[in-house]
Amino acid sequence: MAGLELRDIRKSFGNTEVLKGLSFQIADGEFLSLVGESGCGKSTLLRIISGLETPDSGEVLIGGEVMNAASPKDRNISMVFQDYALYPHMSVAQNISMPLIMARLPLHARLPVLNRISPSARAVRPEIASEVEAVAKQLRIDHLLNRRPSELSGGQRQRVALGRALVRHPKLFLMDEPLSNLDAKLRVEVRKEITELHQSTGLTFVYVTHDQTEAMTMSHRVALLEKGQLLQLATPGDLYADPHSVAVARFIGSPEINILPAEVTSGIARLGAETVPGRAVNMDGPTMFALRPEAVRLVDRHDARADIKLGFTRHLTEDLGHEVLLHGTLHALPETRFRMRLPKTSDLLAGTGLDTALHVGFDANSLMFFNAAGERLRDAALVSEAREAAQ
Amino acid sequence: MSPAALPRQEWGRRRLAYLLSAPASLLILFIYVLPIAAVFVISFTDYSLVYDGFNFVGLDNYRQMFTDAHFAEALKNTLIYAAIFIPGAFFLPLVLAIAIQRRRRFRSILEVLYFMPVTSTLTAMTLVWRALLDGNQGAINNMLVSLGLDKVNWLGDGDIVLISIAMVSIWGIIGFNMVLFLAGLTAIPQNLYEAASIDGADHPLDRFFQVTWPLLAPTSLFVSVNTLVTAFKLFDTVAVLTHGGPDRASEVYLYLAYLEGFENFNMAYACALSLVFLAVLFLVAWLQTRMADRRRTHA
Numbered sequence: 001m002a003g004l005e006l007r008d009i010r011k012s013f014g015n016t017e018v019l020k021g022l023s024f025q026i027a028d029g030e031f032l033s034l035v036g037e038s039g040c041g042k043s044t045l046l047r048i049i050s051g052l053e054t055p056d057s058g059e060v061l062i063g064g065e066v067m068n069a070a071s072p073k074d075r076n077i078s079m080v081f082q083d084y085a086l087y088p089h090m091s092v093a094q095n096i097s098m099p100l101i102m103a104r105l106p107l108h109a110r111l112p113v114l115n116r117i118s119p120s121a122r123a124v125r126p127e128i129a130s131e132v133e134a135v136a137k138q139l140r141i142d143h144l145l146n147r148r149p150s151e152l153s154g155g156q157r158q159r160v161a162l163g164r165a166l167v168r169h170p171k172l173f174l175m176d177e178p179l180s181n182l183d184a185k186l187r188v189e190v191r192k193e194i195t196e197l198h199q200s201t202g203l204t205f206v207y208v209t210h211d212q213t214e215a216m217t218m219s220h221r222v223a224l225l226e227k228g229q230l231l232q233l234a235t236p237g238d239l240y241a242d243p244h245s246v247a248v249a250r251f252i253g254s255p256e257i258n259i260l261p262a263e264v265t266s267g268i269a270r271l272g273a274e275t276v277p278g279r280a281v282n283m284d285g286p287t288m289f290a291l292r293p294e295a296v297r298l299v300d301r302h303d304a305r306a307d308i309k310l311g312f313t314r315h316l317t318e319d320l321g322h323e324v325l326l327h328g329t330l331h332a333l334p335e336t337r338f339r340m341r342l343p344k345t346s347d348l349l350a351g352t353g354l355d356t357a358l359h360v361g362f363d364a365n366s367l368m369f370f371n372a373a374g375e376r377l378r379d380a381a382l383v384s385e386a387r388e389a390a391q
Numbered sequence: 392m393s394p395a396a397l398p399r400q401e402w403g404r405r406r407l408a409y410l411l412s413a414p415a416s417l418l419i420l421f422i423y424v425l426p427i428a429a430v431f432v433i434s435f436t437d438y439s440l441v442y443d444g445f446n447f448v449g450l451d452n453y454r455q456m457f458t459d460a461h462f463a464e465a466l467k468n469t470l471i472y473a474a475i476f477i478p479g480a481f482f483l484p485l486v487l488a489i490a491i492q493r494r495r496r497f498r499s500i501l502e503v504l505y506f507m508p509v510t511s512t513l514t515a516m517t518l519v520w521r522a523l524l525d526g527n528q529g530a531i532n533n534m535l536v537s538l539g540l541d542k543v544n545w546l547g548d549g550d551i552v553l554i555s556i557a558m559v560s561i562w563g564i565i566g567f568n569m570v571l572f573l574a575g576l577t578a579i580p581q582n583l584y585e586a587a588s589i590d591g592a593d594h595p596l597d598r599f600f601q602v603t604w605p606l607l608a609p610t611s612l613f614v615s616v617n618t619l620v621t622a623f624k625l626f627d628t629v630a631v632l633t634h635g636g637p638d639r640a641s642e643v644y645l646y647l648a649y650l651e652g653f654e655n656f657n658m659a660y661a662c663a664l665s666l667v668f669l670a671v672l673f674l675v676a677w678l679q680t681r682m683a684d685r686r687r688t689h690a
Contacts, residue, residue: 050589052585052588052589071588071593072588072589072593073588073589073590073591073593077589078589079586079589081582081585081586083582085580085582085583085585085586086586087583087586087587087601087602087605088606089605089606089608090605098587098590098591098592098601099589099590099591102590102591102592102597103591107594107596107597110596110597110600110601111596111600112600164586164590
């Protein structure tokens with residue numbers, strides 16, 4: 001049974017169509033990230049799943065039930081907000097207990113004054129308190145239960161928000177950019193904790209982020225949105241290795257993938273003025289060659305091991321210790337930025353200045369091909385003459 | 392460091408600071424501080440507007456309050472009036488603000504309509520109210536009659552007159568308090584309501600008691616202190632509508648002070664009344680603020 005299913009969800013605000021018919025399923029217990037630039041509709045989609053927003057058309061199914069008409073509290077979901085949305089006037093314990101109080105106490109027992117004399121409140125409250133404490137312990141905030149949110153650090157507030165979401169044992173756990181207000185170091189830490197939380201609870205998570213690293217490291221699958229449309233929904237590995245479109249290829253991977261504009265005529269591909277060795281199969285006219293920066297290496301001009309060798313001018317070197325990033329341009333395409341990522345600094349760089357002519361090499365099968373509209377050309381290939389001869 | 396050791400530039404800057412704050416300080420001194428000091432001194436004398444010279448009489452004026460039947464009466468009237476006025480002037484604007492805030496259309500028109508009494512001259516408006524509330528020819532009574540109800544002697548009946556005055560005052564303050572509440576409501580982050588509805592607090596009473604009311608506390612405190620002070624400061628409405636009548640039934644504290652000072656020429660006694668008034672207001676406002684502070688830190 002699907003934990004969550006969306007069927008052709010559409011939503012417009014005024015004249016702006018924010019979601020243009022989204023459909024996909026999330027398995028029970030899956031961790032799915034919704035990723036995209038700001039304004040792609042990912043947050044709106046999350047709000048529609050939560051019930052804070054209603055879709056113009058389409059269906060939201062949670063645990064197999066159509067939930068379009070259900071209010072947020074009846075959907076059995078929890079949500080963690082970007083700025084946590086903790087109740088500032090309540091202690092941590094009160095914040096976390098809120099969903100339980102709302103679910104278990106009758107209305108009169110939740111109102112001021114009356115709540116003190118309600119017998120049902122007296123019976124239920126200790127039970128709630130012990131559950132809150134258990135969740136707080138799990139998140140290691142049990143020593144903060146009597147504090148106010150204003151007395152907590154960003155990371156602690158984050159945990160309180162997680163606790164408030166966890167305490168009700170929801171079917172669906174929604175998170176709207178929960179890490180964006182944390183500093184870089186804490187973000188990595190909490191990222192790991194959320195992954196562990198997902199593993200230990202086995203809940204279905206839907207996680208909205210604009211950060212590809214978060215999406216790639218945490219999720220089972222990633223849904224990449226652009227302008228209200230689903231570009232691709234796949235595992236992180238597939239998104240990286242097998243993007244359906246140039247937009248996906250660009251979004252995933254750091255540094256960004258190299259997109260080289262090529263012109264193909266009757267089986268011969270040209271990058272700028274230079275002819276690319278090999279026979280271009282199943283492509284014609286303007287084509288985009290995409291090449292991951294990590295698939296490129298520096299080569300000697302006479303190196304025969306690389307299928308394709310191109311002249312390269314380096315503009316900038318970033319030595320990160322465990323890897324070296326080179327930024328520059330290919331001689332064939334002086335207008336196009338070219339990036340490469342080397343596992344370590346190369347002997348070929350020794351003694352070279354920024355103006356020294358270098359050569360980069362890569363294998364023909366590490367290239368991905370896209371047509372001018374940005375769609376992947378799956379059958380396209382560059383077949384090298386040497387390999388053809390060998391076969 | 393001794394003052395003489397200060398560099399010349401620092402002295403110049405200090406002098407400029409004093410110069411710049413002088414006009415405001417002088418105004419406060421002449422308009423508030425000196426008159427209060429004068430009132431304080433006069434309250435220990437037998438000074439009256441009609442005789443030259445005066446003698447110090449110690450606490451006589453203050454002692455007189457405890458035996459003055461009019462004073463007791465005025466105090467009682469003020470408290471009755473406050474008991475009617477304060478809840479109305481607090482809760483009506485609160486309800487209106489919450490109701491108006493959710494509206495997209497007409498919101499600004501409604502705001503302007505409710506705020507209009509605040510911008511108009513209260514004395515002039517009170518004259519209009521006197522005509523409306525007139526026992527025989529008043530529009531309100533005519534309306535009651537046309538509905539088949541009995542006429543009400545709004546301003547002539549000692550049991551009703553304080554209610555009538557409170558109604559007029561509430562009408563005058565609704566817009567002001569409502570705008571304050573609207574400002575307070577706007578400052579509550581919308582995502583708290585969203586979090587509340589996810590947590591299951593989507594009943595209007597839950598939304599109000601779990602989110603709105605606690606987060607509105609600073610505004611509520613300000614409005615309540617302000618309304619309380621307004622209640623005790625009641626004067627012009629009484630002066631225009633009833634002159635304290637009928638039979639002193641609407642003679643409130645400040646109106647009594649005015650009568651004693653400018654009608655009976657007991658200026659010294661009026662000064663003592665005013666000072667006690669000031670002290671009581673100060674005390675009440677201070678207590679209210681302290682209570683709210685305690686609630687904020689201990690709840």
